[in-house]
Amino acid sequence: MKKIFGSPSRYIQGMGVLKELSKYTAIHGSKPAILVDPDIAEDILKIVKESFGGDESKYYVEILGKDSPRICCEETFNLLRKNAKANGCDLYVGIGGGTSLDVAKAAAHFDKAPMISCPTISATDAPCSALSVIYHPDGVWDYHLFLDKNPNVVLVDEDIIVHAPLRYNLAGMPDALSTYYEAATANAANVDNFLGGKHTVVSQTIADLCYETIYEYGEQAAFAFKAHAVTPAVEKVVEASTLLSGVGFESNQSAASHAIQNAMTAIPASHDYFHGEKVAFGILGQLALESWEDEEIEKFCRFCIHLGLPVTLEELGMADLSDEDVMKMATLACKEGETIHNTVVPVTPRVVFDAIKTADQLGHYYRTKYENILN
Numbered sequence: 001m002k003k004i005f006g007s008p009s010r011y012i013q014g015m016g017v018l019k020e021l022s023k024y025t026a027i028h029g030s031k032p033a034i035l036v037d038p039d040i041a042e043d044i045l046k047i048v049k050e051s052f053g054g055d056e057s058k059y060y061v062e063i064l065g066k067d068s069p070r071i072c073c074e075e076t077f078n079l080l081r082k083n084a085k086a087n088g089c090d091l092y093v094g095i096g097g098g099t100s101l102d103v104a105k106a107a108a109h110f111d112k113a114p115m116i117s118c119p120t121i122s123a124t125d126a127p128c129s130a131l132s133v134i135y136h137p138d139g140v141w142d143y144h145l146f147l148d149k150n151p152n153v154v155l156v157d158e159d160i161i162v163h164a165p166l167r168y169n170l171a172g173m174p175d176a177l178s179t180y181y182e183a184a185t186a187n188a189a190n191v192d193n194f195l196g197g198k199h200t201v202v203s204q205t206i207a208d209l210c211y212e213t214i215y216e217y218g219e220q221a222a223f224a225f226k227a228h229a230v231t232p233a234v235e236k237v238v239e240a241s242t243l244l245s246g247v248g249f250e251s252n253q254s255a256a257s258h259a260i261q262n263a264m265t266a267i268p269a270s271h272d273y274f275h276g277e278k279v280a281f282g283i284l285g286q287l288a289l290e291s292w293e294d295e296e297i298e299k300f301c302r303f304c305i306h307l308g309l310p311v312t313l314e315e316l317g318m319a320d321l322s323d324e325d326v327m328k329m330a331t332l333a334c335k336e337g338e339t340i341h342n343t344v345v346p347v348t349p350r351v352v353f354d355a356i357k358t359a360d361q362l363g364h365y366y367r368t369k370y371e372n373i374l375n
């Protein structure tokens, strides 16, 4: 039985490590094309300039969304490739949230160039994975672009991450938990992972570590994130959300949690919510779909509610969703090639519809028992 495990070549996490960017770009190329998130561009570009000794001619900068949709779509990564070529660049750097990183990874993939990933939030699996999630320009999920390799370097600057808005860093936690819940069902079904082989002992262990780290340190880390402070709990949670989750999901597999999140992107009301927030409800949908034990469902809901993460459709802007729309979501979640088919139980749109409706009821019930501890 063939097993495959993938990971970035080098993972660096610490305070102020973005200042070392030029050291790593010099190892992998001569001139980087750097894609930066617009929200943080001003502060980040000061650090980048300092890293390159004040010489802006040593790199090319593009601001995400300036001349193309602020979406990881074909138009956006093709524009970056065109500008990188015109400016003589031979490697890519993405600095920002999941979108900037996925765009830079897609550009590097098609140009067969090295890639350095610098997340500024602890919110998604994008920094470490060999996958770019491609959307239509209107923000609806389109397809998974599987890349030939993981990023060459991942630079995680804790000082930048803890200064991101709290909601982003909280959203990474359910995404990391989904690594465990989805691996549990996909590995039980013994499906191939995202890399085209079976899971390894280490990938299952990584999924387990996502679960243990987030449940053990997540609440404490949330208070530190709120205070923009770096503590050992924050260091562990950032590593779980970035390295463990990013490596763990692709060397195991995804399942219903992410398929439900992907389907939700077709509902415009959900566009104001982050990937990880939609995954939180997606997990609850998966737990209902697979009828996990009550204790596990309560543990998950309590954790989310304590941190103000959504466990109902209402909290994702979909309070008045009609049954037709829920069925539309369920049908999309079941489309061919979706990860929901990695589930141990047989899945049909009706089964997913029932799971979503049940998850929503469970979420409403547990919201009467627990409250947001960060308020």
Ligand SMILES: [Zn+2]
Pocket (backbone or CB within 6 Å): 124, 125, 175, 258, 275, 279
């Ligand atoms: Zn995710």
